[in-house]
Amino acid sequence: MTYIAKPKLHHPSLQTNKIGYTRRDYEGSVSTLCAGCGHDSISAAIVQACFNLNIEPHKVAKLSGIGCSSKAPTYFLGGSHGFNTVHGRMPSVLTGAALANRDLIYLGVSGDGDSASIGIGQFAHSMRRGVNMTYIVMNNGVYGLTKGQFSATADFGSKSKKGVVNTDSPVDLVALALQLGATYVARSFSGDKAQLIPLIEGALAHQGAAFIDVISPCVTFNNHAGSTKSYDYVREHNEAVNRIDFFTPGKEITADYAPGTMQEVTQHDGSVLRLRKLHEDYDASDRVAAMNHLQKHHAMGEIVTGLLFVDPKACDLHVHMNTVDVPLNTLDERALCPGSAALETINASLR
Amino acid sequence: MIQKIQANNDFVVKFANVNGSGSASANELFARSILRMGVPVSPRNIFPSNIQGMPTWYEVRVSEDTYLGRRGGCDMMVAMNPQTWDADVKEVDPGGYLFYDSTRSIPSSKFREDLTVIGMPLTQIVNDTYSDARERQLFKNIIYVGALAALFDIDPKVIEQLFSEQYKGKEKLLASNVKALHMGRDYALANLDCANVGLKVKRADKVGNRIFIDGNQAAALGCVWGGANVCAWYPITPSSSIPEMFDKYCKKLRIDPETGKHNYAIIQAEDELASIGMVIGANWNGARAFTATSGPGISLMTEFLGLAYFAEVPATLINVQRGGPSTGMPSRTQQSDLFSCAYASNGDTKHVLLFPQDPKESFDFSAAALDLADRLQTPVFVMLDLDIGMNTRLCDPFEWDDEKRMDRGKVMNFDDLESGRDFGRYLDVDGDGIPYRTYPGTHPTKGAFFTRGTTKDRYARYSEEGPVYVDNMERLAKKFETAKELVPKPIGRLAAKPTKFGVIYFGSTSPAMHEALDELEQQGMYVDALRVRGFPFHSSVVDFIEAHDHVFVVEQNRDAQLRSMLSMECGLDPAQLIPVLHYDGTPITARFITKAIASRLALFSPLKEVAQ
Numbered sequence: 001m002t003y004i005a006k007p008k009l010h011h012p013s014l015q016t017n018k019i020g021y022t023r024r025d026y027e028g029s030v031s032t033l034c035a036g037c038g039h040d041s042i043s044a045a046i047v048q049a050c051f052n053l054n055i056e057p058h059k060v061a062k063l064s065g066i067g068c069s070s071k072a073p074t075y076f077l078g079g080s081h082g083f084n085t086v087h088g089r090m091p092s093v094l095t096g097a098a099l100a101n102r103d104l105i106y107l108g109v110s111g112d113g114d115s116a117s118i119g120i121g122q123f124a125h126s127m128r129r130g131v132n133m134t135y136i137v138m139n140n141g142v143y144g145l146t147k148g149q150f151s152a153t154a155d156f157g158s159k160s161k162k163g164v165v166n167t168d169s170p171v172d173l174v175a176l177a178l179q180l181g182a183t184y185v186a187r188s189f190s191g192d193k194a195q196l197i198p199l200i201e202g203a204l205a206h207q208g209a210a211f212i213d214v215i216s217p218c219v220t221f222n223n224h225a226g227s228t229k230s231y232d233y234v235r236e237h238n239e240a241v242n243r244i245d246f247f248t249p250g251k252e253i254t255a256d257y258a259p260g261t262m263q264e265v266t267q268h269d270g271s272v273l274r275l276r277k278l279h280e281d282y283d284a285s286d287r288v289a290a291m292n293h294l295q296k297h298h299a300m301g302e303i304v305t306g307l308l309f310v311d312p313k314a315c316d317l318h319v320h321m322n323t324v325d326v327p328l329n330t331l332d333e334r335a336l337c338p339g340s341a342a343l344e345t346i347n348a349s350l351r
Numbered sequence: 352m353i354q355k356i357q358a359n360n361d362f363v364v365k366f367a368n369v370n371g372s373g374s375a376s377a378n379e380l381f382a383r384s385i386l387r388m389g390v391p392v393s394p395r396n397i398f399p400s401n402i403q404g405m406p407t408w409y410e411v412r413v414s415e416d417t418y419l420g421r422r423g424g425c426d427m428m429v430a431m432n433p434q435t436w437d438a439d440v441k442e443v444d445p446g447g448y449l450f451y452d453s454t455r456s457i458p459s460s461k462f463r464e465d466l467t468v469i470g471m472p473l474t475q476i477v478n479d480t481y482s483d484a485r486e487r488q489l490f491k492n493i494i495y496v497g498a499l500a501a502l503f504d505i506d507p508k509v510i511e512q513l514f515s516e517q518y519k520g521k522e523k524l525l526a527s528n529v530k531a532l533h534m535g536r537d538y539a540l541a542n543l544d545c546a547n548v549g550l551k552v553k554r555a556d557k558v559g560n561r562i563f564i565d566g567n568q569a570a571a572l573g574c575v576w577g578g579a580n581v582c583a584w585y586p587i588t589p590s591s592s593i594p595e596m597f598d599k600y601c602k603k604l605r606i607d608p609e610t611g612k613h614n615y616a617i618i619q620a621e622d623e624l625a626s627i628g629m630v631i632g633a634n635w636n637g638a639r640a641f642t643a644t645s646g647p648g649i650s651l652m653t654e655f656l657g658l659a660y661f662a663e664v665p666a667t668l669i670n671v672q673r674g675g676p677s678t679g680m681p682s683r684t685q686q687s688d689l690f691s692c693a694y695a696s697n698g699d700t701k702h703v704l705l706f707p708q709d710p711k712e713s714f715d716f717s718a719a720a721l722d723l724a725d726r727l728q729t730p731v732f733v734m735l736d737l738d739i740g741m742n743t744r745l746c747d748p749f750e751w752d753d754e755k756r757m758d759r760g761k762v763m764n765f766d767d768l769e770s771g772r773d774f775g776r777y778l779d780v781d782g783d784g785i786p787y788r789t790y791p792g793t794h795p796t797k798g799a800f801f802t803r804g805t806t807k808d809r810y811a812r813y814s815e816e817g818p819v820y821v822d823n824m825e826r827l828a829k830k831f832e833t834a835k836e837l838v839p840k841p842i843g844r845l846a847a848k849p850t851k852f853g854v855i856y857f858g859s860t861s862p863a864m865h866e867a868l869d870e871l872e873q874q875g876m877y878v879d880a881l882r883v884r885g886f887p888f889h890s891s892v893v894d895f896i897e898a899h900d901h902v903f904v905v906e907q908n909r910d911a912q913l914r915s916m917l918s919m920e921c922g923l924d925p926a927q928l929i930p931v932l933h934y935d936g937t938p939i940t941a942r943f944i945t946k947a948i949a950s951r952l953a954l955f956s957p958l959k960e961v962a963q
Contacts, residue, residue, distance in 0.1 A: 056795060057795075057799075058791075058792055058793070058794060058795050058796075058799060059792055061636065061791045061792070063632075073801075074801060074813075078799070079795070079796060079799050080791070080799055081789075081790075081791035081792070081799050081800065081801075081802070082799075082800075082801040082802065083632070083635060083801070083802045083803070084801060084802070084803035084804070084805070085628070085631075085658065085803075085804075086654055086655060086658050086804060089624060089625075089628050089654075089655065091625075091628075092583075092620065092624065092625040092626075092627075092628025092629050092632065093628045093629070093631055093632035093635070094632060095618070095625075095628075095629050095632060096581065096583060096628060096629030096630060096631060096632025096633035096634075096635075096636070096638075096640060097632035097633060097635060097636040097791070098632075099581050099616045099618070099629070099632075099633050099638065100581060100632070100633040100634075100635075100636035100637055100638030100640075101636050101637065101638075101790075101791070101792060103792070104636075104791060104792050121621060121622070121625075122621070122624075122625055122628070125620070125621040125625065129618075318616075321613060321616050321617075322612050322613050323612060323613050323614075323615075323616055324607050324610060324612040324613060324614055325610070325612070328580045328581065328614070328615070328616060328633075328638045329636060329637030329638045329790060331580055331614055332578070332756075332757055333578055333755070333756055333757050335605075335607070335614050336575075336578040336579075336580055336605065336614060336615075336639075336757070337575075337576055337577075337578055337751075337755075337757075338575065338576065338604040338605075339751065339753055340750070340751045340752070340753050342604065343572075343576065343749050343750070343751045344748075346572065346749070347560075347562050347748040347749060350562035350563055350564050350748075351558075351560070351561075351562055351563065
């Protein structure tokens, strides 16, 4: 019933976070995606993560490309400026926006068509540069909005709804991100909010290029037998390496862990990630091991999920470029224009 | 018997070299030395799309009358490249001069009888003096500059002064260059018949306080003074030096005095699509961003340009046009991107173009473009070309008004939103078609909206309704009308006598046009002129055309793009607009324009003599 505007009223006892917002304040418009779409679950996880982190909605800039997943930003963070760009080109627009104001949080939402086909170049280079962003790909293996063509992440041998078999090798965006230097790399599943929400929290708090590949079944075009991105298939083949507890900076950590089962990471802003290991020897601080693990388990037909790699000492693009601490968009002619005297000096040098 | 060319301070010398041999700096030294003697000079590089080993030419126009365009023709050829010998010799005007390396004997059939030939055994001289191959190559060039100084009467002290500026702090280089200079000059004075060369330089006072700079460097300076703080770019000939110069100047002039950090960000993107994407993202978020590219880059950026037009996000692009289409002639000039810029992208789009004529306007218009893009919330193109961008040109010094504030256009801030003022991102409040925008992060509960390339209503809400779409498109058209009064106005030049003939031109055609108009006037032909400086066209352009029976439109492309746009945009009969086209990749010459207009005028009045 998307023609009905969502009422702004909420129950008076609805929980508020530290800055007085309720969960409703982080929502957007009613979704026009298909009923049961994985993307809506991810949107809900984003809403919850932002609420948990006490983020002010207007301090988030949400950008997307084109596709069903790129429509999702309308359905969360209604109080944030949004930019639905062009197909495959969200990363460059996000990078430019991030350069203009380093104080906002940048959330890039894309799909597997948008980021693994037409946009694979921009995806790759944004990871290389270490843009301070949270980049979420809602990965369903198809082009939903144009009605069901294979995307580049569709597995070899998987079948389309019409029975066509894919004979191209798949792109693994997580493996690419690791190879290209992203400093927070994770994979999750839209049906597993308990794993997904803390992953998003950790990514938002991360000071560098954070990438999360979220398998998000397309109920209309890719949820059938023969698909490797259906709800059934993912549940049966999900090999999580860890589950994550996220603690905001300063929050007291009360949970207990059995010895040897937990890896702790403190990020630049003081937030703490506790990785409850499901694979005993999985070390999320070892990039090369992570890449090996992915290759090995993918060859076994498994979908590796969890926080696969994190570098808490990551530096982002602004640090690399040594830009001033104040946002560039606050500078005016006093800081930017050298004035007539300096110009006259240049004139003199050109005679 | 063909007369030997005799001219003081008014001639064309062309150097034919092999690129990558150090000739460019030596030839430039020659040009600058004449400038330092107070005589206006305009040098032009004709270089190959290559790093080392191919032919390259450097054409120096010396003109006491301050004609800075190409004249056409050549009075002396300095032939240093055996590969292009035949074509080079052929190019010299009758009665001209040929200077060459006479170390190896060349058959007499390779010369021309009407030319005065000056041979100097350069290779032998350098081989006798230097043993290192690189030294031999570099100093050969300086030695011939020394010889030319003797032939042309150029004061060697002026060249020594230039060396001392160039090699400040590098005493050994200074000494060795001065030595080579005098070696060449002394040899010429002793062995060549200097008096036989009728081309001389005489000290004058015609340069004034003008500066000598190329258009790309000027554009980069304009971006610094104009307040650009983000640049995203991709290397392409001939625009790469713009972001490189911007970087160089920012490193000196944009460092925060307290922290030493940068008040700017420059990214060399992975391609042109990413470049314009970053520019759009940065401008959407309130920074002031620009990019610089050439024709092929514009082609790649086209989709994003449509997004910027429809979503109304500022973008400043400097297009240093080169020979097209496709990869075209990467190191040749042309004015052939008018269509692809003015109408870039699918659907009904129109973009603002600025047409600078020289480095001075490149500086002014780059700064102005940044303001215009913010004011109009749309892409703005600064249309340079290779001739302006990559050749060092004499121009008026740059000026800046310290009272000037950056015009950020219509932006609602926290207080505006907090006061309860109505905000609609695509709402026309002032009747000029330009709405207000907000930057991300401005206010906790007001002012947020979705930017997208799809259709929307006045409050940025997604809509697929016909009337809503039409309303938006009509406002965009109204906004473009508003731009007419904001872009640089055309500049007219009335002929000495009333005339029914007019000529319209733009950009780098300008200096050759002035010379042609003077020459035509001397021959008793009168044409009023109008230099177009911006698109959309100001109403005075229509007035000008309507005030004349026939208007020539001179431009450097095959399809008469400006003429087509004038006819189409102003609703004028194309029969009234007569195309005069030059597009072989070389900069247009005064002789070409004079001949083209004179011969066409003769068609209207058969009794008049046709100018040669």
